Amino acid sequence: QLSPSFYSSTCPNALTTIRTSIRQAVSRERRMAASLIRLHFHDCFVQGCDASILLDETPSIQSEKTVFPNVNSVRGFEVIEAAKREVEKICPGVVSCADILAVAARDASAAVGGPSWNVNLGRRDSTTASGSVAKTDLPSPFSNLSTLISAFANKGLSARDMVALSGSHTIGQSQCFLFRNRIYSNGTDIDAGFASTRRRQCPSNSGDSNLAALDLVTPNSFDNNYFKNLMQRKGLLQTDQVLFSGGSTDSIVSEYSRNPRTFLSDFGNSMIKMGDIEPLTGQNGIIRRICSAIS
Numbered sequence: 001q002l003s004p005s006f007y008s009s010t011c012p013n014a015l016t017t018i019r020t021s022i023r024q025a026v027s028r029e030r031r032m033a034a035s036l037i038r039l040h041f042h043d044c045f046v047q048g049c050d051a052s053i054l055l056d057e058t059p060s061i062q063s064e065k066t067v068f069p070n071v072n073s074v075r076g077f078e079v080i081e082a083a084k085r086e087v088e089k090i091c092p093g094v095v096s097c098a099d100i101l102a103v104a105a106r107d108a109s110a111a112v113g114g115p116s117w118n119v120n121l122g123r124r125d126s127t128t129a130s131g132s133v134a135k136t137d138l139p140s141p142f143s144n145l146s147t148l149i150s151a152f153a154n155k156g157l158s159a160r161d162m163v164a165l166s167g168s169h170t171i172g173q174s175q176c177f178l179f180r181n182r183i184y185s186n187g188t189d190i191d192a193g194f195a196s197t198r199r200r201q202c203p204s205n206s207g208d209s210n211l212a213a214l215d216l217v218t219p220n221s222f223d224n225n226y227f228k229n230l231m232q233r234k235g236l237l238q239t240d241q242v243l244f245s246g247g248s249t250d251s252i253v254s255e256y257s258r259n260p261r262t263f264l265s266d267f268g269n270s271m272i273k274m275g276d277i278e279p280l281t282g283q284n285g286i287i288r289r290i291c292s293a294i295s
């Protein structure tokens with residue numbers, strides 16, 4: 001029962017206020033667009049899209065921020081908090097942090113040349129978080145294809161949704177320790193020149209947090225180059241390359257590499273689907289005043 005017009009009478013300027021905030025943040029640092037899209041994904045996969053990922057640890061809250069794969073990895077919290085402050089100024093206590101995060105992900109995509117879509121609204125914020133569910137329900141970058149497909153199926157998303165959504169790895173970066181095994185594997189599913197280039201910034205026994213672009217060709221634009229890379233065995237993460245390595249998703253990857261418009265429109269539709277995962281609505285949940293705490 002989410003709807004794009006949820007705030008049209010209670011806070012008609014909410015969406016433009018959020019957009020201004022997100023555009024500013026992305027113009028300060030372009031990578032922030034990637035980080036915000038990922039933050040929404042990591043929210044939705046744990047208890048649904050309820051802003052649980054934004055809560056700090058307390059004696060009664062088991063934070064999601066402090067566990068793998070979020071710890072020292074997800075970012076953008078201060079950008080959401082700043083957007084929330086602006087929205088609170090115009091409509092105190094009305095707009096949920098979960099909705100701000102969903103809108104921020106859309107505005108981030110649009111700000112770097114990706115698709116835009118109508119964001120469903122009306123989510124409310126959780127009073128709890130679940131670090132332990134974050135560990136089990138968020139996909140690990142070391143998974144194989146069938147594990148990835150089931151992780152998304154568990155959230156009501158198809159293999160095609162998974163491939164489209166993974167296309168957001170067309171922007172953003174990854175730390176060395178998350179792709180080191182792959183670039184030192186001497187396997188056949190990685191381009192040798194690409195592996196050797198990536199090894200230069202990711203030594204075998206140091207530099208864990210050194211960054212590399214997930215899309216080596218157009219790291220700053222939201223295009224379909226990610227899929228072209230996969231077809232050349234130049235996916236950075238193991239979980240990128242498994243989408244094109246002889247399995248059932250090869251045909252989707254090649255379709256997206258040939259047809260950028262199909263990718264961009266599928267991406268928007270899959271983001272809407274992901275944003276609809278288990279929302280708190282009606283009398284469930286709360287509207288937080290600040291996103292990091294129950295207030």
Ligand code: HEM
Binds near residue numbers: 035074075165166173
């Ligand atoms: C299919 C399973 C997926 C796995 C295993 C995965 C894993 C990862 C990993 C390991 C990183 C790098 C994190 C770091 O270096 O700290 C990353 C970055 C990123 N992921 Fe994914 N991801 C997946 C799907 C998705 C989906 C569905 C989205 C969004 C809808 C997404 C959006 C992003 C973005 C935008 C970044 C770059 C973030 C930044 O630069 O701050 N990923 N992902």
Ligand SMILES: [Ca+2]
Binds near residue numbers: 043046047050052
């Ligand atoms: Ca959540």
Ligand SMILES: [Ca+2]
Binds near residue numbers: 219220225
């Ligand atoms: Ca790109």
